[in-house]
Amino acid sequence: MPLVxxxxxxxxxxxxxxxxxxxxxxxxxxxxxxAPLAWLxxxxxxxxxxxxxxxxxxxxTAALMKRGVFLAALVLAAGLVVILITMFASxxxxxxxxxxxxxxxxxxxxxxxxxxxxxxxxxxxRLRRVAWRSRNAATILSTLAQLPRDRRLSAALEPLVSALxxxxxxxxxxxxxxxxxxxxLLAGLAFLPFxxxxxxxxxxxxxxxxxxxxxxxxxxxxxxxxxxxxxVDDLLxxxxxxxxxxxxxxxxxxxxxxxxxxxxxxxxxxxxGKPGEAxxxxxxxxxxxxxxxxxxxxxxxxxxxxxxxxxxxxxEGLKWEYEQILQRDLTGRFILVVPPATxxxxxxxWDIFQQAFPPASRADLTRAAQFGGPLCATFPDGQEPLxxxxxxxxxxxxxxxxAMLFATLPP
Numbered sequence: 001m002p003l004v005x006x007x008x009x010x011x012x013x014x015x016x017x018x019x020x021x022x023x024x025x026x027x028x029x030x031x032x033x034x035a036p037l038a039w040l041x042x043x044x045x046x047x048x049x050x051x052x053x054x055x056x057x058x059x060x061t062a063a064l065m066k067r068g069v070f071l072a073a074l075v076l077a078a079g080l081v082v083i084l085i086t087m088f089a090s091x092x093x094x095x096x097x098x099x100x101x102x103x104x105x106x107x108x109x110x111x112x113x114x115x116x117x118x119x120x121x122x123x124x125x126r127l128r129r130v131a132w133r134s135r136n137a138a139t140i141l142s143t144l145a146q147l148p149r150d151r152r153l154s155a156a157l158e159p160l161v162s163a164l165x166x167x168x169x170x171x172x173x174x175x176x177x178x179x180x181x182x183x184x185l186l187a188g189l190a191f192l193p194f195x196x197x198x199x200x201x202x203x204x205x206x207x208x209x210x211x212x213x214x215x216x217x218x219x220x221x222x223x224x225x226x227x228x229x230x231x232v233d234d235l236l237x238x239x240x241x242x243x244x245x246x247x248x249x250x251x252x253x254x255x256x257x258x259x260x261x262x263x264x265x266x267x268x269x270x271x272x273g274k275p276g277e278a279x280x281x282x283x284x285x286x287x288x289x290x291x292x293x294x295x296x297x298x299x300x301x302x303x304x305x306x307x308x309x310x311x312x313x314x315x316e317g318l319k320w321e322y323e324q325i326l327q328r329d330l331t332g333r334f335i336l337v338v339p340p341a342t343x344x345x346x347x348x349x350w351d352i353f354q355q356a357f358p359p360a361s362r363a364d365l366t367r368a369a370q371f372g373g374p375l376c377a378t379f380p381d382g383q384e385p386l387x388x389x390x391x392x393x394x395x396x397x398x399x400x401x402x403a404m405l406f407a408t409l410p411p
Contacts, residue, residue: 002364002384005371007391009132010400012123016073017396019120020065022113023076027058032171033178033187041179065120068132073124077117084110131407132400146211146219156208163201170194207279213270213287220268223306227260227271227284228298228321230313234274234281236339239394255311255339256283258395262402267306272298295320302328309335314352322356331359332381335405338374340393346373363387375401378408 030051039048064072088107147153170191178187217224237252260269260283272294273286280286289297298321302308308325310318325334336353338346347365354360360377363385368374372391375398379385388405390397 002386003368003371004386004388004404006375006388006397006401006404007371009127009130009404010390010392010397012127013068013132013396013400014392015116015123016068016120016127017066019073019076019116020062022080022116023058023065024062027055027062030055030058032174036175037178040175065124068124068127070121070124070128073117073120077114077121080110080114080117084114131403133403146216148209148211148215152208156205159201159208160205163198163205166194166198166201170198203282204279206282210280210282211285212280213285216268216270216285222267224301224304225263225267225269225307225309226298226301226305227256227263227269227309228318229256229271229311230315230318231274232315233311233313233339234283236311238398239340253395254281254283255337255398256281258398259309259311259337259402260284262399262406263307263309265406269309270301272301299324302330305333307333307335309337312336312338312346312349312353314349319352319356322353326357326359331379332410334379336360336377336379337398338376343369343373360385376405378405 035048035051035055038044038051061072061076065076084107087110170193173194174187174191177183177190181187211219213224234254234256236255238255238258240252263269269284271284271286273280273288275288275290277286277288287297294317302324308330310321310325325331341349350360350365354363359379363374363377364387365374368387368389371389373389374387375390375393376388377385386408388401390401
């Protein structure tokens with residue numbers, strides 16, 4: 001099986017997440033706008049409580065749907081279909097004559113939403129017993145455990161407090177606009193600039209708090225995962241999945257940050273850092289080696305690592321690392337991640353890669369192109385490269401591809 005077409009599974013995931021848009025946005029609007037307005041303006045505690053309960057139920061439904069829970073999709077679809085049928089049945093002849101355009105547009109809108117929900121029911125049924133979500137090892141507890149125990153905590157306090165302050169100001173601005181205009185969309189737009197600034201301040205705080213390689217390995221006894229790439233790809237951003245407003249709270253993830261979050265299930269992820277960096281990029285824990293000794297350190301890390309993961313790229317340093325992986329017979333423990341790129345850029349990078357790593361020349365790129373192209377590849381010992389292909393190159397695609405790849409890895 002030299003090729004895995006991941007696109008059908010990615011389409012199912014996209015269908016489920018698209019259908020979760022309605023309960024997510026509706027629940028968020030009730031929580032941020034309707035419930036506070038009912039409490040502060042109308043002084044109606046019961047109405048505010050009802051809005052709050054409805055918002056929590058809708059947000060829970062959306063969360064379960066995004067996790068592929070079939071029952072949640074079925075409940076949403078059934079509710080929308082019932083509403084659509086009830087609306088259609090309650091329209092009298094007089095109303096049809098006087099307000100036909102409004103009625104038709106409303107029914108069409110509900111029909112589209114019902115169709116999205118029904119499509120999600122079928123998609124979540126197909127996803128219920130297959131690997132499609134690569135587990136992100138970063139949880140609240142693990143994040144707290146990874147905090148440094150030195151003055152970096154105090155150094156991160158300023159951007160962290162500033163970020164939280166921006167979010168609070170954004171919420172207050174949104175409430176003011178909502179009270180003044182009564183339009184939820186304008187309230188959301190008022191919140192947007194504060195959230196964007198807050199996301200960048202939050203990222204800086206996280207960079208200040210980032211642990212070095214030695215610290216990560218002291219706290220995690222498992223053999224490390226060595227992450228290699230060209231330094232020019234350190235800040236390569238990944239197109240976000242279609243997930244509504246989640247990206248308002250942080251800037252786009254880099255490919256490294258996204259991939260490393262999944263690789264942490266295999267072990268602590270370490271990398272050689274770019275000399276002269278004031279702050280480490282988010283992702284693999286950096287170790288900084290100055291001068292020509294970096295190659296000796298890479299050799300040591302290759303001997304210690306359980307897995308080696310590379311971002312497909314060029315550069316003499318990366319070519320040398322490809323060669324070392326082959327020379328040390330680590331092909332069976334090697335994962336290649338292909339960054340988002342045009343076919344021309346991909347082919348240029350792949351040519352450089354296969355010159356330094358001849359097993360890659362056995363890959364059937366012509367057939368892979370029929371399915372969009374590879375996003376990841378593994379190189380089982382004595383076998384053809386296994387290519388995981390997709391027509392998409394966003395977070396959802398990499399999430400599904402990595403889940404399907406992890407399901408094939410040896411223990």
